[in-house]
Amino acid sequence: MSKVSKANDVKALRITVGGTVQGVGFRPYVYRLAGEHKIAGNVANTAAGAVIEAEGTPAQLSSFIDNVKHSLPPRALITSIKTTPIPFRNFKEFSIQKSSSSSSALSAIIPPDLAVCPDCLRELFTSSDRRHNYPFINCTNCGPRFSIVKALPYDRPETSMSSFRLCPECRKEYDNPADRRFHAQPNACPACGPVIELYDSNFTKIARAADAMAMAVAMLEKGKILAIKSIGGYHLACDATNTKAVERLRKRKMRPHKPFAVMAASPESAGEISFIGAEEERLLASIQRPIVLLKKRLPSKLADNVAPGNASVGIMLCYTPLHHILFNGSAYRYLVMTSANRRDEPICRTEEDAREALGEIADYFLVHNRPIHNRLDDSIVQCVPATQFIRRSRGYVPEPVRLGNNPGKTCVMGVGAELKNTFCLTRGNNAFVSQHIGEMDNLKSIDFYREAFERLSTFLKVKPGVIAHDLHPGYFTTAFAREYASANRVRLVGVQHHVAHIASVLAETNIKRPVIGFAFDGLGYGDDGTLWGGECLLVHREKFTRLAHFDYFALAGGDAATREIWRCGAALLKSAGINALPANGARRRHWQQALDMIGKRFNSPLTCSVGRLFDGVAAIIGIRDEVSFEAQAAMEMESLAIDFPVKKGYNFKIKNQGGDKPLVVSTTEIVRQLWAEKKAGMTPAHISARFHVTIAEITRKLALHFRAERQINDIALSGGVFQNRLLLGLVLSRLLREGFAVHYNRLVPPNDGGISLGQAWIGKQHVSGNTRENNKHR
Structure with missing residues (x-):
């Protein structure tokens, strides 16, 4: 307890602090500030956030509140602070109170999981420390948070650490406000905490604790594949310099080409295999520890099959004590560290998940007994x-995305897309986008979606009053929205896929004025029944106008054309009037069958997708005919083009259809020119580079046209195609030179992982524009 002195002129305030203020050392921080400012009272965690009762002179209180706002612990985030006068109670000191779950206001935010901090890392490798080489060392500045929490307020009984009884030494740390482990909910040591174990492929235990770690390192050095339980789920790991080990992992996981992520032993090790800029270096070392896409150094120390056909490699640094122990003193400096799951299914969370899904993939399982609540x-x-x-x-x-200063009382849910799914829930002026769910084409992903929705809505204590969904009638997410709306009598709002893409940018930037939006992606259901994906839209709040789009071409075979991309190439060549039947007998027959399907309009839906245009061009110029993962061909085109010096693109035409119809970007001339260059012997790198420049020039020309016509200077860029760094850079440089205000996704992905935020934002516009929301549309 912190003793304070009293002054005669005192008053009392209740200070309610909302945001990420639980599980980040906020209460000990407030306790120390109270002592420095001679404030009496207490602080407690509640469902509303952190609530402080403070008594002192007006000057003391003012200085105290100012410091609370501006000298925060590293991971704390204040989104609201409210002061209310309360009766003076003559507190003798300042104390930290037991948490309370009762509150009418809801503003607490669960913190994300945090990479191990320098203090814990130093203790981890200090031989005299009682947590030496303990894989679960943590404190208030680091360790698991969201992955272990079950409910708010964030206290040990509401986490998956509840079954681990603190030993006397850990209890002393946990109860001491001056200790950095004060109320560190995952606090533990070898005497009282989780333990690591090693199992063979039959899930028979063969080692425990330090022996398990030593054997795991030895197996990785021998080229074995390990399933390793981490913070949020299992990884599959192997030596990233061992070509045979990587190839075995690819065959067992049935992932022939998609790049694997690599965990590097240190920043120096990462720099030996990639080029790292200042911002990339900051991201690699940040407490979030994401995978950062970096340009490869060649020749590479990594096996060629880690990221084949790609100029970049995804690298992350160790973020758990377990990772650091795996690298400490080992013969390897790089590990493949990829999500452990069957293709398109969610990452394995439990031992049962791992045993079922990974038994034929992993040689060994490195497992611990701290449950993962949220994968x-x-x-x-x-x-x-x-x-x-x-x-x-x-x-x-x-962590939420802030939606400006118009909170509204209605919770809006954006159910997300069918690929790279996330969902979004709003609470006040915060939008909470879920963790990555994945592809919604299997039962395990659907179960994960429902589980994640129930848990996040419970944490936030919200119940959607409006459900915003994609227009595609066959999506699981559309069915979920209709099912929920019917069962709970809430309003449904259909949102066109590409409008949601642009709206995600507006949600991030809080732009309320009209924007010209370019949404380039794979496929999205258009409101005319075709498959959109090359869109220029005018978007203002919930309303939009389709200003322009790329020319339609047929997807012969429907979904098959997204995998067998030669079908896209055949359709583009046919549209351009080019007869390019292959000489090979079998391929010639298939090609002719595809052309016949297009001619008869049988199972050949029309699309204007820029993503499929990239696929078709990749097939035409000989990069590949089939893909094993989404955007594979486009990534290879980017990798070929990224260092190829080309300034001039291909000639193109923009057709005016008359009346109010959208303009159409003709692809015919583009295809004819690149086909002629291919026949003349130009390299795929040369043609790819010119094609990138062409798409950027089309974007610039459309932007200039509609700025002049509509008097709009704001541009929003979104959609999966804008993950292409080369293309995005070409577009940005051109638009900025022309004086446009250009906005693009920075808080959520531009791919379909950001769709849910855009849907929720559109849903909120419908709510704010309709004062009769409670009954009229139910």
Whole structure:
């Protein structure tokens, strides 16, 4: 307890602090500030956040509150602070009170999981420390948070550490406000905390504690594949310099080409295999510890099959004590560290999950007995030059996106897309985007979605009053929205896929004025029944106008064309009037069948997708005919083009259809020119580079046209195609030179992982624009 002196002129305030103020050392911080400012009273965690009762002179209280706001612990975040006069109680000292779950206001935010801090790391490798080489060392500045929490307020009984009874030494730390482990909910040591164990592929235990760690290191050095339980789920790991080990992992995981992430032993090790800029270095070492996409150094120390056909490699640094122990003194400096799951299924969370899904993949299982309550994949970012998310999950979720100063009382849910799914729940002026869920085409992902929704809505203590969903009638998320709305009598709002993309940018930037939005992606259901994906839109709040789009072409075979991308190439060549039947007998027959399907309009839906355009061009110029993962061909085109010096793109035409119809970007001339260059012997790198410049020039020309026509200078860029760093850079440089105000996703991914935020933002616009929301639309 902190003793304070009293002054005659005193008053009392209740200070309610909302935001990320639980599990980040906020109460000990307030306790110390109270002593420095001679404040009496107490602080407690509640569902409303941290509540402080403070008594002191007006000058003391003013200085105290100012310091509370501006000298925060590293991971604390204040989103609201409210002061209310209360009766004077003549406190004799300042104390930290037991947490309370009762509160009518809700503003507490669960902190994300945090990478191990320098203090804990130093203790981890100090031989005399009682936590020497203990894989679960943590304090108030680091360790698991969201992954272990079950309910608010964030206290040990409400986490998956509740079954671990603190030993006397850990209890002393936990109860001491001056200790950095004061109320560190995962606090533990070898005497009282979780333990690590090693199992073979039959899930028979073969080692425990330090022996398990030593054997795990030895097995990795021998080229074995390990399933390793981490903070948010299991990883599959192997030596990233061992070509045979990586190839075995690819075959067993049935992942022939998609790049693997690599964990490096140190920043220096990361720098030996990649080029690292200042912002990338900051991200690598940040407490969030995301995977950062970095340009490869060549020749590489990594096995060639870690990230084949790609100029970049995803690298992360160790973020748990267990990771650091795995590298300490080992013969390897790089480990493949990829999400442990079957293809398109969620990351394994429990031992049962791992045993079922990974038994034929992993040689050994490195397991611990601290339950994971909320599963989380690793986050992925890149610098373009600002930070851009590819996947937003561990280290960032559940931090909210602020939606400006119009909170509203209705919780809006954006149910997300069918691929790279997330969902979003609003509470006041905060939007909480869920962790990465994944592809919604299997029962395990659907179960994960429902589980994550129930848990996040329970944490936030919200119940959606409006559900915003994609227009596609066949999506699971659309069915979920309708099911929930029917059962709970709430309003449904349909949001076109590409409008949601642009709206996600507006949500991040809080722009309320009209914008010209470019949404380039794979496929999204259009309100005319075709598959959109090359869109220029005018978006203002919940309303939009389709200003322009790329020319339609047919996807012969429907979904098959997203995997067998030669079908996209065949359709583009046919549209351009080019007869390019292959000489090979079998391929010639398939090609002709595809052309016949297009001619008869059988199972050949029309699309204007820029993503599928990239696929078709990749096939035409000989990069590949089939893909094993989404955007594979486009990534390879970018990798070929990124260092190729080309300034001029291909000629193109923009057609005016007359009346109020949108303009159409003709692809015919583009395809004819690149086909001619291919026949003339130009390299795929040359053609890819010119194609990138062409798309950037089309964007610039459309932006200039509609600025002149509509008097709008704000541009929003979104959609998965804008993950292409080369293309985004070309577009940004052109638009900024023309004086546009350009906005793009920085808080959520531009791919379908950001769709839920855009849906929720559109839903809130409907609510704010309709005062009769409670009954009229139910």
